[in-house]
Amino acid sequence: MPERYDLHCHSTASDGSLSPTDLVRRAKDRGVTALALTDHDTTTGLAEAGQAAQANGIRLIKGIELSSHWQGKCLHIVGLGIDPQYPPLAEASHQLQNVRLQRAEKIADKLAKKHIMGAYEAVMAIAGDGMVTRSHFADFLVKQNHVSSHQEAFDRYLGKGKPAYCNTVWADMELAIDWIVQSGGVAVLAHPLRYALTASWLGKLLFAFKALGGQAIEVVTGQYNPDEINRLAYFANRFGLAGSAGSDFHTPENPWIELGRLAPLPKNVKPVWELPLIRPD
Secondary structure (H helix, E strand, C coil): CCCCCCCCCCCCCCCCCCCHHHHHHHHCCEEEEEEEEEEEEECCCCHHHHHHHHHHHCCCEEEEEEEECCCCCEEEEEEEEECCHHHHHHHHHHHHHHHHHHHHHHHHHHHCCCCCCCHHHHHHHHCCCCCHHHHHHHHHHCCHHHCCCCCHHHHHHHHCCCCCCCCCCCCEHHHHHHHHHHCCCEEEEECHHHHHHHHHHHHHHCCCCHCCCEEEEEECCCCHHHHHHHHHHHHHHHHHCCEEEEEEEECCCCCCCCCCCCCCCCCCCEEEHHHHCCCCC
């Protein structure tokens, strides 16, 4: 049976709705043979996911999705094949959790000014032991009937320039890449088209990303259409970067994004899973 990779997904350790165990079981049921758990700024779900992967006969690639800054823009860098015990990466994860808690307090304060009360306590309960993200606030706004969907929550309150948006200072992209690479992993630029960059700016970003040690970009995601995939295949080859494929799965409630439901990586792109540093457990 051919390998089926899904190298970007989230559990309850950050803003996913499934536990690491249930996430692995769902991936197995949908034909995924190699899965990377890449929770936002944390590796706390990896131990449980590793046990579940072993029990279900699926290969786990240890991962993380780090929040970073470049040229005033927030970027997400996926680390694949990392060592979660690498001290600088572990410390960075701890510090990023503090940043997220501080941001959560500010978002809740801004929502309170819009007469939406109790947000902080609610999102902390929703997040549990996981990282607090804006998706938790979107969940709260939907459940309290302030909005009808996650997208409306971001469009009305949480997106950039909206009343509850907080400009957060994340780690420089150089640091995020270094934490991943020095831990033994591969740095992958997540969902490159989400940042709404012109072709010129995307080229500048990829040039800087590779110069700092980045090795791959996500060419295939759960949302990209064939034209977008071909566009990213072109950029991958132009800058000598490998291509990754990941659903960015968060919840079964979104029928459009599913574990393992991915278009094939274009044949002219080197797969990230062929790089020597990717070592599934």
